[in-house]
Ligand SMILES: NC(=O)C1=CN([C@@H]2O[C@H](COP(=O)(O)OP(=O)(O)OC[C@H]3O[C@@H](n4cnc5c(N)ncnc54)[C@H](O)[C@@H]3O)[C@@H](O)[C@H]2O)C=CC1
């Protein structure tokens with residue numbers, strides 16, 4: 001019999017739905033990682049919220065696990081590459097709690113503007129400190145929205161109802177969408193300098209971690225108030241504390257923390273900070289929505305193989321699956337490569353299929369490219385909804401097929417046009433099933449994309465390789481493979497270095513500071 005474990009607190013409707021569909025369910029909330037590891041082997045499905053962390057180590061013991069269902073949005077607590085590697089589908093419920101979370105952000109903005117929690121506590125103590133709690137109005141103030149996806153756009157709508165002016169920074173926000181939302185699309189620095197209140201609605205990714213730090217805070221208005229109902233780790237808590245103490249930041253309202261559950265935190269006890277224990281999605285309505293949705297999606301997959309809102313697999317028919325499998329990996333890698341390097345809004349992409357691959361069903365491949373491309377920007381993208389998200393963000397997607405092969409018998413080329421530049425990357429299959437990158441920005445290179453890749457562009461001059469190797473060696477970073485390419489002697493050159501382990505930001509900075517280097521970034525596959 002199919003068996004599911006619910007390991008976080010879900011509405012009882014989830015259990016009922018599983019049982020109605022003939023699935024055996026255990027509810028076991030609050031397990032220690034070791035306890036979960038001990039029992040996970042018996043289950044086909046695991047239903048979670050944010051408290052359970054699904055690590056590669058846990059997945060190693062999950063011999064029967066086929067699906068992890070996240071009753072909610074953020075899946076930063078799930079090791080998705082490890083799940084993918086083990087063939088475990090990871091699903092979320094992208095919309096069920098977005099209104100509730102947006103409302104919480106608005107409530108937190110009001111709470112911090114009027115010090116409601118502090119005044120509440122004082123009044124309960126019988127102090128009647130009427131003159132202590134002087135607030136500020138929201139009317140006519142500027143709200144800076146960082147991240148204008150599902151939740152951010154609902155917050156913008158509600159803030160406009162409160163007669164606030166809304167400016168938004170989101171690399172994926174198209175001018176058309178900004179107009180539709182009635183917000184002003186700005187760059188990050190402009191937002192920081194304009195906003196009286198700043199609210200964050202991005203996922204936690206490599207690109208957003210530590211985004212609010214002492215440098216970005218320094219660019220903010222004096223007396224700014226900051227709200228975070230997205231993820232801990234996006235704000236550097238030590239830097240925020242310093243800015244609160246210095247009077248630069250007048251107040252902060254935080255629902256999420258670097259370490260959760262947050263039993264102690266340097267910001268606790270600070271009079272200017274309003275805190276809630278990750279309550280963004282905690283409403284009866286949202287919990288009912290996400291529980292029903294996750295149970296139905298998981299039951300569908302476990303009983304019929306139908307896939308909805310999966311973050312790591314496409315919908316493909318049983319007949320096409322084996323032929324497409326290696327191409328799916330290649331397509332997602334090409335998308336991910338370009339997505340991780342893209343720092344400005346994407347206007348359009350063109351996917352060219354040449355040779356053998358042009359004769360296959362390329363639709364899932366386009367979806368795989370898009371999912372890989374958009375994933376660094378949003379937790380909610382999956383191979384099913386990637387085309388919709390691209391359309392919503394006004395990204396033009398063009399597909400070109402050419403049955404004739406050129407240098408390679410089969411080739412996929414991705415060309416991404418952003419507001420600033422055009423970037424192309426191509427790949428083929430070696431030996432019929434091994435994905436390889438064969439061209440980047442028109443420069444030939446042959447490389448396998450593995451977990452940690454250091455990508456560097458530079459001028460083709462003697463000495464660079466030695467300097468790069470020295471920095472990596474000094475940092476104890478072992479080079480597994482080293483691939484080089486260049487446009488012409490003395491011209492643009494690039495390298496892809498496969499590392500055994502990631503390197504930290506300080507080492508990357510040392511590499512970027514080398515005079516011949518124009519760009520260097522650690523990419524993950
Ligand atoms: N506190 C809570 O209980 C809850 C928190 N969340 C968090 O809220 C996040 C956002 O949720 P949704 O709006 O549904 O996601 P979404 O995927 O619809 O929107 C996220 C937006 O952030 C943008 N973005 C990504 N990187 C960015 C960057 N560096 N700078 C500016 N914008 C960037 C994306 O382009 C996207 O438009 C989730 O990832 C989750 O972590 C979600 C639900 C409840």
Ligand SMILES: O=C(O)C(=O)COP(=O)(O)O
Nearest residue numbers: 049050051072073074281
């Ligand atoms: O859906 C999300 O991303 C959330 O952060 C909600 O978290 P929770 O389910 O309340 O633990």
